Amino acid sequence: MLSEKDGGVAVETTGLRARRKRRTRDALVRVALELFTGQGYERTTVDEIVEAVEVSQRTFFRYFSSKEEVAFAVQDLMESHYVAALRERPAGEGPIEALTAAVFAAWDTVEEAVSEIIPIDLHMRSYLMIESTPVLLAAHMRRSAESEELLAGLIARREGLDPAHDPRPRVAVAAFGGVMRAAGRQWGRGGDASVEAIRTVTEEWLAHLGPALAADWRPPSTPRNA
Numbered sequence: 001m002l003s004e005k006d007g008g009v010a011v012e013t014t015g016l017r018a019r020r021k022r023r024t025r026d027a028l029v030r031v032a033l034e035l036f037t038g039q040g041y042e043r044t045t046v047d048e049i050v051e052a053v054e055v056s057q058r059t060f061f062r063y064f065s066s067k068e069e070v071a072f073a074v075q076d077l078m079e080s081h082y083v084a085a086l087r088e089r090p091a092g093e094g095p096i097e098a099l100t101a102a103v104f105a106a107w108d109t110v111e112e113a114v115s116e117i118i119p120i121d122l123h124m125r126s127y128l129m130i131e132s133t134p135v136l137l138a139a140h141m142r143r144s145a146e147s148e149e150l151l152a153g154l155i156a157r158r159e160g161l162d163p164a165h166d167p168r169p170r171v172a173v174a175a176f177g178g179v180m181r182a183a184g185r186q187w188g189r190g191g192d193a194s195v196e197a198i199r200t201v202t203e204e205w206l207a208h209l210g211p212a213l214a215a216d217w218r219p220p221s222t223p224r225n226a
Helices: 004-039 046-053 057-063 067-071 073-087 095-108 110-114 120-132 134-159 168-189 195-206
Strands: none
Touching: 004 046, 004 057, 004 067, 004 073, 004 120, 046 057, 067 073, 067 134, 073 095, 073 110, 073 120, 073 134, 095 110, 095 134, 095 168, 095 195, 110 120, 120 134, 120 168, 120 195, 134 168, 168 195
16 A cells, blocks of 8 residues: 555656656657758658657657648647637627637737747748648648537537537538638738738638628629629
């Protein structure tokens, strides 16, 4: 039977082991993203990553199933950060309003969310790398579809709807997600990889979501058959 002292040692040992695992995982993410953004995702091998971190391939695959998974590790963290922000939005906000406000809440705290793993500038460069790498962009689109299902479920619960029978949550999230992807592409072409730049572009594009869904875009003086 462990004494109180022995129990304390066991807890401390377990805590130390967990911290070491977290440091190893974070190091793999950081080095992988540095290599991906520096020399290209497809040119980087798992061997190069583990050699730089001084661990074995077996250790890498203990944390990640593939290069793709490590490439999206911080993106997954940010998605969780965004979902948490959406859950905290006031119940009185409408669907698009809540989705939009959660985006800016997440961007306002992005550095805090990722800085324990990687520098914020590496996160932004990684975002650009994903957008410019065809195999990762395809994976990003697949993952976005899965994310939209999650968000549609959250919006449906906020509104007291059943998404299996009411399409509006999925429609709203699909429209919102489309604007977010378009804004991301626009930001990627702008040459400014800062958080401030993507926040500004996102704000501008989301401001057009409502007007773009309006029934008639033409000025009153322009007839429909013109």
